[in-house]
Amino acid sequence: MKNLIVWINQLDWGLVVMLCGTLGLAPFAPPHIIEKLGMLFRGSLIKPLDWFDLFLHGFPWVILIIKVVIFISNKK
Secondary structure (H helix, E strand, C coil): CHHHHHHHHHCCHHHHHHHHHCCCCCCECCEHHHHHHHHHHHCCCCCHHHHHHHHHHHHHHHHHHHHHHHHHHHHC
16 A cells, blocks of 8 residues: 555656546546546446446546645645
8 A cells, every 4th residue: 555655646746637637537528527426426326337437537536636635744
């Protein structure tokens, strides 16, 4: 786990933001991640392809959140 945090911390901010803006939001009308999160909250995320889509479009956002948390915790 510590290696993963070190790896995420070493990622360039521009790369992470670019991943969120492209893969994290694609397709752009409506963003796939918004659609899949809505399905998750409604309980209609059933198909394996839907779970894969949630993971694929969600992982850049998870990396960004972890990177922000690391950045804030290092500031204190």
